[in-house]
Amino acid sequence: MLEIVYFSNVSENTKRFVEKLGIPNHRIPLYPTDEHLQVSKPFVLISPTYGLGDDETSVPKQVIRFLNDPVNRSFLKAVIGAGNTNFGEKYCRASEVIARKTGVPLIYKFELLGTPDDVATVKEKMELLWKLQ
Amino acid sequence: MTATTATGITRPVNWNKLEDSIDLEVWNRLTSNFWLPEKVPMSNDIPSWATLRPEEQKLTMHVFTGLTLLDTIQGTVGALSLIPDALTAHEEAVYTNISFMESVHAKSYSSIFSTLCSTDEIEEAFRWSEENPYLQKKAEIVLGYYRGDDPLKRKVASTLLESFLFYSGFYLPMYWSSRAKLTNTGDLIRLIIRDEAIHGYYIGYKFQKQMEMETQERRDELKAYTYDLLLELYENEIKYTADLYDPLGLTEDVKHFLHYNANKALMNLGFDPLFPKEVSEVSPAILSALSPNADENHDFFSGSGSSYVIGKHEATEDDDWDF
Ligand SMILES: Cc1cc2nc3c(=O)[nH]c(=O)nc-3n(C[C@H](O)[C@H](O)[C@H](O)COP(=O)(O)O)c2cc1C
Ligand SMILES: [Fe+2]
Ligand SMILES: [Fe+2]
Numbered sequence: 462m463l464e465i466v467y468f469s470n471v472s473e474n475t476k477r478f479v480e481k482l483g484i485p486n487h488r489i490p491l492y493p494t495d496e497h498l499q500v501s502k503p504f505v506l507i508s509p510t511y512g513l514g515d516d517e518t519s520v521p522k523q524v525i526r527f528l529n530d531p532v533n534r535s536f537l538k539a540v541i542g543a544g545n546t547n548f549g550e551k552y553c554r555a556s557e558v559i560a561r562k563t564g565v566p567l568i569y570k571f572e573l574l575g576t577p578d579d580v581a582t583v584k585e586k587m588e589l590l591w592k593l594q
Numbered sequence: 595m596t597a598t599t600a601t602g603i604t605r606p607v608n609w610n611k612l613e614d615s616i617d618l619e620v621w622n623r624l625t626s627n628f629w630l631p632e633k634v635p636m637s638n639d640i641p642s643w644a645t646l647r648p649e650e651q652k653l654t655m656h657v658f659t660g661l662t663l664l665d666t667i668q669g670t671v672g673a674l675s676l677i678p679d680a681l682t683a684h685e686e687a688v689y690t691n692i693s694f695m696e697s698v699h700a701k702s703y704s705s706i707f708s709t710l711c712s713t714d715e716i717e718e719a720f721r722w723s724e725e726n727p728y729l730q731k732k733a734e735i736v737l738g739y740y741r742g743d744d745p746l747k748r749k750v751a752s753t754l755l756e757s758f759l760f761y762s763g764f765y766l767p768m769y770w771s772s773r774a775k776l777t778n779t780g781d782l783i784r785l786i787i788r789d790e791a792i793h794g795y796y797i798g799y800k801f802q803k804q805m806e807m808e809t810q811e812r813r814d815e816l817k818a819y820t821y822d823l824l825l826e827l828y829e830n831e832i833k834y835t836a837d838l839y840d841p842l843g844l845t846e847d848v849k850h851f852l853h854y855n856a857n858k859a860l861m862n863l864g865f866d867p868l869f870p871k872e873v874s875e876v877s878p879a880i881l882s883a884l885s886p887n888a889d890e891n892h893d894f895f896s897g898s899g900s901s902y903v904i905g906k907h908e909a910t911e912d913d914d915w916d917f
Contacts (some may be wrong), residue, residue, distance in 0.1 A: 471616055472799045472879075474861070511619060513626040514814030545858070546885035549784050570888070573861040578871045 463538060463591050466500060467507040468524045475509050475543045482584060486495060489494055489527045498527055503536045503594065505568070505587065509543040510555035519554040528563070542570040543581065552586040606684035614803075617684035622715050624691050625860055627789060631702035634782045636709040642775050643710045649841060652719075654766060654776075655711060657838060659723035661763040662703040663733060664755060669696030672739050672752050673793075679745035681803060692793050699786050728834035732759060735827060746808070749801035750820050750863060754827060757794035757859035758852070762835050765848045765880065772879040780883065787884070798862030805864070820863060824856060851876050 465486035469475035479486050489498055506528075512518030527533055540563075542556025553570040560567040568586050571579040612618055645653065680686040707716045723729055736759070739751035764787055771780030805813055831852055839845045853874035855866030864869035867874075880889050 470612070470619075472795070477864075506715070511623075511665075513623055545791045545795070546881065546888045547787050549788060549884065550886050551887040573858060574864075576857065576867050576871065576874075 463587055463594070464500070464502050465507060465587075466498070466503040466504045466527070466533075468521050470509065470511065470521070475507055476575050478543065478580070479507065481580045482587075484491070484584070484587060489523050497530070498533075499573050500533055500536050505539045505541060505590065506537055506559065507543060508552045509558060510548070510553055510568060512546075512555075514551055516554065516558050518553070519560050521555070522553070524559070528559070534563060535566055538561050538594075539558055539566050539568045541543070541568060543572070544561075544570065544571050546589065551560075567580065605683065607687055609684065611846060612684060613682045614684070615684055616796070616799060617688055620792060621684065621688055621691065623690070623792055624695070624789070627785075627792070628695075629707040629785050630698060630857060634702075634705075634778055634785075635779055635780070636706060639710060639776050642777070645775065653716075653838060653842065654770075655715060655719035656708065656722050656726075657763045657766045658703045658706060658724070658865055660720045660729050660834075661760060662700050663723055663729060664760055664763075665696045665700035665703075667690045667733060667737060667740075668752070668755060668793075669693050671698055671737065672696075672755060675740045675748055676745075676752060676797065676800075679748070679804075681800065685800060688796060690795075695789055695793075699789070702782055702786070706782070710909060720825065725892075726834075726837070728830055728837060731830050735823075735830070738825075746801060746818060747823075748805055749797055749804070750816070750823060753794055753798040753862050754824060754859050755865070756790050756797060757862050758824070758856050759827060759831070760790060761851055761855040762831055762838070762848060765839075765844075765851050768880050768883040769844065773881040784884075794859065794862045798864065800858075800863040816864065820860070820865060821868065824868070825858065828856060846882070847877055850874060851880060868895075 467479050468489040470488030508524050510519050513555045540560045544553035546552050611646050673689050676689050679688050738749050767783040769782050770776040835848045853869035
């Protein structure tokens with residue numbers, strides 16, 4: 462099975478979503494003083510959107526730091542976005558920016574903690590992606 | 595938390611020393627989102643307004659006075675009532691920003707009115723808002739908690755207002771927008787909707803932080819209280835919705851939108867959604883009026899003609915990572 466790597470701020474919405482998936486996962490460290498995360502298996506990245514509303518600041522800097530490591534990038538298979546539709550055209554913008562920059566597909570978007578339906582859909586997509594490996 | 599502590603020392607807010615990084619993150623987004631209704635070219639909606647039937651115009655005005663009432667409450671009572679229990683000095687500052695923006699929101703409906711309606715019509719709509727029993731009841735329920743003495747219940751009531759109670763009203767401008775009507779009004783409402791997302795996120799997050807300091811018994815009590823209050827408000831919202839939207843036959847569609855947003859309000863407070871998918875799926879037209887790319891299909895698996903092959907993407911150079 463593909464693993465999950467995710468970022469979640471202190472509000473921990475994404476963390477709670479990931480915990481419902483029952484898939485091996487790693488959390489990108491929150492603080493600059495935390496130890497750098499380097500992965501060694503193929504994974505799907507889940508990232509919420511933050512920032513000021515522009516593309517440049519939409520991806521959390523912790524995620525940028527993680528993806529700046531070429532080893533991490535080499536295992537990245539797909540991206541999932543977390544956000545809130547209230548942000549209009551900026552909904553899940555970070556996941557779009559990451560997909561564009563890395564050339565991997567954006568396979569799903571969900572809001573906040575995710576609904577039971579979001580959990581089921583992401584599980585299915587993860588399995589399908591694994592079979593396609 | 596107040597500027598003056600129990601020991602009598604008054605502390606200025608130091609933004610170079612943060613206790614909670616979210617305070618600055620939220621402050622920065624709120625200030626960069628800052629807008630004023632004068633910047634939206636409302637008068638472009640005059641021809642479109644003229645195409646609405648009289649009862650549609652009246653409904654729109656009633657909906658907007660209802661929203662004005664909620665923003666007035668949140669600006670002058672709700673956001674300010676959170677200041678005394680703030681955990682950090684920066685949190686207090688964020689509430690003052692929220693409070694001010696609510697007053698901008700309240701005023702922006704008056705900008706819409708003054709552009710599109712006559713003085714008599716405006717007078718009638720405000721009179722309606724004072725006399726509508728459901729609107730008055732929702733104000734009364736929320737104000738009861740804002741004036742009460744439980745700081746956590748205040749945050750729950752505030753989050754439910756920010757993330758749930760507005761949406762019976764927000765539905766209509768999104769509906770017009772999806773039919774290419776009142777599109778500038780729609781743009782203005784989208785600015786308000788964006789602000790409300792951060793307000794709901796932030797107050798809900800601070801609620802969760804305070805919950806962490808409570809006993810298990812008290813947490814259980816607050817969780818039960820949250821669902822009870824939501825259902826109390828929900829019952830009233832359903833009546834308010836039917837009263838407004840039955841004549842246009844839109845009530846069922848609005849209800850879906852209410853369920854969807856009630857779920858999001860609960861999530862902002864850290865609780866699981868309540869309404870199942872079948873009743874909380876928002877119609878595609880409304881969803882894309884809200885967020886143009888929300889219902890984009892990211893289902894590349896079934897996409898015919900998709901040339902994507904997993905694992906075959908070009909290696910990215912390090913320099914590209916200058917987001
Ligand atoms: C300051 C701030 C800015 C945000 N900007 C966006 C945005 O542009 N687009 C979006 O879809 N969500 C945005 N969000 C919503 C978050 O992405 C969403 O709440 C997410 O669930 C947070 O996940 P986390 O708690 O795991 O960090 C923003 C939230 C905050 C607090
Ligand atoms: Fe508001
Ligand atoms: Fe608000």
